[in-house]
Amino acid sequence: MSSEHLTELIIFGVLFLVVSGMGFVAARWRRPTSMESLDEWGLGGRNFGSWITWFLIGGDLYTAYTFVAVPALVFGAGAAGFYAVPYTIVVYPLVFLVLIRLWSVSHVHGFVTPADFVRARFGSPTLALVIALTGIVATMPYIALQLVGIEAVLKAMGVHGHWPIIIAFAILAAYTYQSGLRAPALIAFVKDVLIYIVIIAAVLYIPSKLGGWGSIFDAAQAKFDKTPAPNDGVLLDGSNQLNYAMLALGSALALFLYPHSITGVLASKNRNVIKRNMAALPAYSFVLGLIALLGFMAIAAGVKPITTDGKVDTNTVVPLLFDQTFPSWFTGVAYAAIGIGALVPAAIMSIAAANLFTRNIYREYWRKDASEKEEATVSKLVSLVVKVGAVACILLLDPEFSIDLQLIGGVIILQTLPAVGLGLVTRWFHRGALVVGWAGGLIAGLWMLYQIPNVAKKKEHFGGSAFKLSEFGFDTTMTVYVGVLALAVNLVLAVVVTLVLRGAKVADGVDATREADYTADEGDPKVKDLELSSST
């Protein structure tokens, strides 16, 4: 079965091994005096410059699942799947203005996670716990989905069964344990270079074989015209335009609330590194836009997605497109790009989730006086547990379930926006109101997701994230992204309850940060240094 894919398998295997070797060597790269603190293991020494940060955050945000799922969505639904482009344009100006303040305040106070910040800002361990749990729950299925990305590639090479994935993740777990954030930072170079090569080759080469871009779009439209679904097509229609914009906005707001994105930002050296990157990272959005169009190319090339056990796996369309059009050695390179593309975000996500557990659950509730070394040890072990959990998700549950969880994850991580995102700009909200708003948004979001069926997949619940406004009694066929609606519920509750609690004079937490902390830069005094100097 796999002899015809032998060249691909060999190239894939060799590149995978090279990268794994790099992962282990990364511990010696920019070698610290000691790896035994979260600053070193979990944030790479907080010292990454512009180039490393560009590769690291790029490798972190544009995951293997993105590369596989976005074109699969375009393949299945057309224009609606292109939301990934406006989404990744909108996100960077927001970071430029808001998240940069998180870098500064974290630099001064030594915060490692977003929940650390919330704890200090609002003086509320409960709110911090809520933020930490939300982050962990949202991240876990995201890691599992990276495996779906690798699996799609393996299926296209004729490799079935779960063993290859278990081995890949065991290697990943081992070098993340040893090298921490330095491993994905170093591997990201290889991953991103491979992705750029593959995509540039694909967009130059494949359209010429398919008769040019014009005929690719026309072939796609011809396919969508034949399907019974009303919303698909090369353009949006009246009912899904609002959803398109809201999905782009909601996903952009959610993206930098994910713990792994924040880890990437906090690892950079100073404010200018982040600002320069916000101008340079859209280069990846351009690549993502071209990747999305691979979905149309697959239609024009007549790709038929692989079916296993009667289920059509549209995630296989891009790997199959490469297999049909590229010579086999280059297909091997392309597959390696996707496979390695899964390792970088999976490593960063597991580090971020482990840091949340260590800082905001273990240290807060078990060992108040945990030393830096102990924190690093716990985080390393938890990063292993997280990966075992992700593999178990894929092995024991239907992969479809991980996709549902990822859908839910995006909606629930958005509910941390008032505390984390708005908390960076204003201290107006009452800590109690933020907890109430979070709970309200969460319940509203889960309820709406539960209500959404998916006719094509024959599912009654969790069939998508587009909520019909007619369910609220509006006379319209328009749909809106659930995350944004749930966030609206959250914000209204947070404002109203803040006013009530202030009126009732309920005690609010103490803010441990100062206004000047939010604009601090490299070289400014840190709280830890001040404590040391005042005690001598």
Next chain:
Amino acid sequence: MAAQDPPPEPRRTDRSPWNWLLVVPVVLPLLTLLFNRDEPRIAGFPAFYWIQLCFIPLGVACTVLVYRMTRKKG
């Protein structure tokens, strides 16, 4: 207690009128009415696709401009 507080730092701020320029790349890509059309095509790309891809360099230009105009001197 108050005597031990660190001396007040020179006031810094990240506010600037230039920041308003960043509203452009946040709002423009969300206005689907502007670009949800097929014609005019460029190199075979329907307007829906090339216009959105053009928003990427536009966003970069706005971000670079704001970065350069708000950079601290010295």
